[in-house]
Amino acid sequence: MAFFRSRLALAGLILLFAGISIAWLALDRSPAAWDDGAYLSASISMYDTLTEHGVLAFLKKTLTITSIRPPLITILPAPVYLLFGRDPRNALLVNLVFLVVTLLAVNRIAANSGGERAGLIAVYVAGTMPMIYALSRWYLTECALIAITCVCVWLLLELQREYNTYRIAALGFLCGLGLLLKASFPLYVAAPLLWFVWSGRRAPRRLAVPGLAAPALLLAAPWYVVNLAPALATLQRAGTRQTAQLYGWGNILSLRALADWALKIGSAAPAIYVLLLAAVLAARSRGLNKSEKEGLLLCGLWVSPALFLAFSHYREARYAAPLFPAMAVATGILLAPLMRRRAGIAVAGTVLAIPFVGLIQCSFGLLSGARFGWLLQAWQFPYAVQYDHTTWPHQALLADIARLWPASPGARSLLTIATDSERFNADNFTLAALVDRLPFDVSTTAWAPNADAAVRQVRDSSYTLYREGGEDRSPYDRFGAAVFRELQDRSRFIEVPISRKLPDGGIAHVYANLQIGRFLRKSAFFHSAAMQLADDVPSQTLVFGGRLRLEAFSADTLPPGMRVRFLWRSVRPLDFNWRCFMHVLNERGAMVNVDHHILAGQPPLTTWRAGDAAYEEFLIPSAELPRGIALRLRFGFFRPDTGERLHVDASTLPTTDGETAILAAASAP
Numbered sequence: 001m002a003f004f005r006s007r008l009a010l011a012g013l014i015l016l017f018a019g020i021s022i023a024w025l026a027l028d029r030s031p032a033a034w035d036d037g038a039y040l041s042a043s044i045s046m047y048d049t050l051t052e053h054g055v056l057a058f059l060k061k062t063l064t065i066t067s068i069r070p071p072l073i074t075i076l077p078a079p080v081y082l083l084f085g086r087d088p089r090n091a092l093l094v095n096l097v098f099l100v101v102t103l104l105a106v107n108r109i110a111a112n113s114g115g116e117r118a119g120l121i122a123v124y125v126a127g128t129m130p131m132i133y134a135l136s137r138w139y140l141t142e143c144a145l146i147a148i149t150c151v152c153v154w155l156l157l158e159l160q161r162e163y164n165t166y167r168i169a170a171l172g173f174l175c176g177l178g179l180l181l182k183a184s185f186p187l188y189v190a191a192p193l194l195w196f197v198w199s200g201r202r203a204p205r206r207l208a209v210p211g212l213a214a215p216a217l218l219l220a221a222p223w224y225v226v227n228l229a230p231a232l233a234t235l236q237r238a239g240t241r242q243t244a245q246l247y248g249w250g251n252i253l254s255l256r257a258l259a260d261w262a263l264k265i266g267s268a269a270p271a272i273y274v275l276l277l278a279a280v281l282a283a284r285s286r287g288l289n290k291s292e293k294e295g296l297l298l299c300g301l302w303v304s305p306a307l308f309l310a311f312s313h314y315r316e317a318r319y320a321a322p323l324f325p326a327m328a329v330a331t332g333i334l335l336a337p338l339m340r341r342r343a344g345i346a347v348a349g350t351v352l353a354i355p356f357v358g359l360i361q362c363s364f365g366l367l368s369g370a371r372f373g374w375l376l377q378a379w380q381f382p383y384a385v386q387y388d389h390t391t392w393p394h395q396a397l398l399a400d401i402a403r404l405w406p407a408s409p410g411a412r413s414l415l416t417i418a419t420d421s422e423r424f425n426a427d428n429f430t431l432a433a434l435v436d437r438l439p440f441d442v443s444t445t446a447w448a449p450n451a452d453a454a455v456r457q458v459r460d461s462s463y464t465l466y467r468e469g470g471e472d473r474s475p476y477d478r479f480g481a482a483v484f485r486e487l488q489d490r491s492r493f494i495e496v497p498i499s500r501k502l503p504d505g506g507i508a509h510v511y512a513n514l515q516i517g518r519f520l521r522k523s524a525f526f527h528s529a530a531m532q533l534a535d536d537v538p539s540q541t542l543v544f545g546g547r548l549r550l551e552a553f554s555a556d557t558l559p560p561g562m563r564v565r566f567l568w569r570s571v572r573p574l575d576f577n578w579r580c581f582m583h584v585l586n587e588r589g590a591m592v593n594v595d596h597h598i599l600a601g602q603p604p605l606t607t608w609r610a611g612d613a614a615y616e617e618f619l620i621p622s623a624e625l626p627r628g629i630a631l632r633l634r635f636g637f638f639r640p641d642t643g644e645r646l647h648v649d650a651s652t653l654p655t656t657d658g659e660t661a662i663l664a665a666a667s668a669p
């Protein structure tokens with residue numbers, strides 16, 4: 001009977017917390033932010049590949065959908081879209097599954113060490129932690145990462161009690177999934193894994209390592225083999241001093257920065273749980289049985305990566321998310337014996353009620369005027385937010401632009417977002433374009449290295465979106481003033497009368513580029529066909545990134561201006577619609593920028609098959625050229641979103657910029 005009651009209570013708690021998240025998701029209409037917008041955009045792209053090209057194309061695209069982050073988070077929504085429709089909000093149903101898995105795993109870990117009462121307390125504590133319930137409402141890797149870490153720890157505890165080959169295989173499979181979620185996944189399970197390996201019997205230890213490694217490598221290795229260098233570079237960049245300074249995380253040894261980090265982590269717990277855990281640990285430190293000690297040891301090992309995070313530049317609060325269930329488990333183990341008496345139930349119940357009220361307050365703002373608001377809200381944790389029922393006009397803005405300038409079939413336009421903030425950025429506009437299947441490639445000036453690069457970017461875009469006023473801009477938004485000055489050049493840009501008032505009080509302005517594409521004179525695309533150019537266009541052997549070959553090239557200075565001719569051919573399919581940078585320079589370094597998508601993006605590079613070819617001929621008028629007697633042409637390929645360039649693998653022409661660009665002299669008439 002007691003077992004039945006505990007299972008009923010467990011089901012009730014899980015339904016309660018899942019129901020609160022469902023209610024929040026049903027009410028909220030705020031747009032995706034940065035990373036979640038990027039993940040949702042990739043998930044829509046993956047789903048479209050599945051429905052339009054089949055399973056094999058879908059599986060192939062998992063290796064290339066993202067080169068800087070593991071792809072599992074972009075794959076998981078596909079079955080949800082199939083069942084409930086191609087709406088990015090449906091992807092958050094994946095998080096509800098992971099929330100339930102987290103609570104079930106926390107229950108089993110705590111119950112194994114402290115009994116069923118401890119398991120129920122741990123579920124309640126985990127369900128009322130802002131770090132756990134808040135992240136279930138953002139489409140980020142952390143919600144899934146929390147769940148997989150919890151299940152891994154539960155399996156390790158079970159294996160410690162009884163070795164089982166199937167559990168080892170399941171643990172290896174989960175580790176593979178964890179690696180496909182985030183490259184830093186091993187950090188969160190390394191200490192519990194080492195505890196299991198070194199404390200196990202000799203025979204299981206000998207079998208456990210290959211049993212764990214084989215399924216993990218089978219799952220994760222294909223993506224890492226293809227993308228290891230950019231993935232490691234991204235992981236390293238996230239922990240650099242420059243990133244920490246940009247976000248104001250402070251120096252590693254700064255006591256103030258360390259205190260700020262501790263406040264954020266405590267707020268995400270929330271703080272009352274930190275105090276409660278410290279109090280019950282002090283009260284029960286001498287009365288623990290063997291099972292409780294084993295459970296607390298496991299929790300200590302589980303939470304140990306917090307030391308690395310605290311004394312490193314990885315001080316984004318959600319990086320610590322997979323460690324928080326350890327606090328819930330430890331609280332359950334320590335508190336369960338104290339709640340066998342009425343006095344203990346009364347005191348602990350009163351304390352435990354406060355985080356639940358905080359959960360309701362953070363989610364729905366029902367007590368917004370109440371005193372002690374700091375106690376009821378995760379005031380230092382930015383992901384715990386009240387729902388926002390206001391709809392933002394991202395899709396309407398893009399639809400207005402597409403309606404005013406209908407694109408020809410297959411053609412795409414470059415749209416640059418010139419201001420960057422949580423609700424107004426390139427990621428959520430990319431998502432809006434994908435959802436409505438609008439022909440825009442979206443970039444942002446937020447990643448430009450300097451103001452000149454940001455200005456060049458808007459000059460090369462068909463349309464630019466600029467937000468005036470409204471919410472605070474991101475730390476990356478540094479060149480808005482320079483871009484705005486450039487947009488006032490009426491010889492180049494015109495503001496389109498479709499501006500929109502934004503819910504935050506800002507205004508979205510749309511600018512059209514009057515000069516885009518003015519240099520391209522001739523172009524042609526050929527499916528896997530040979531093409532013979534005129535004799536005055538020299539043949540070349542030049543390969544970019546092992547994927548795109550330049551077969552013929554010339555740059556001639558003629559009386560009307562400079563004529564540039566290219567013949568491109570695909571060696572193998574590209575994973576991104578790379579943009580060609582093309583700069584005409586004089587001997588003093590002055591230049592004119594002719595950056596463009598090959599054939600204006602029609603068709604996109606990502607659709608080229610091996611053997612497909614394109615011819616381009618540009619004429620840059622003499623009045624546009626920089627003054628000089630020794631003009632040169634520098635060209636190559638780059639990603640507008642990150643600035644990454646394609647490497648030149650082989651070339652019959654001189655290279656520059658670390659073999660990422662060609663530098664060729666223009667011939668005289």
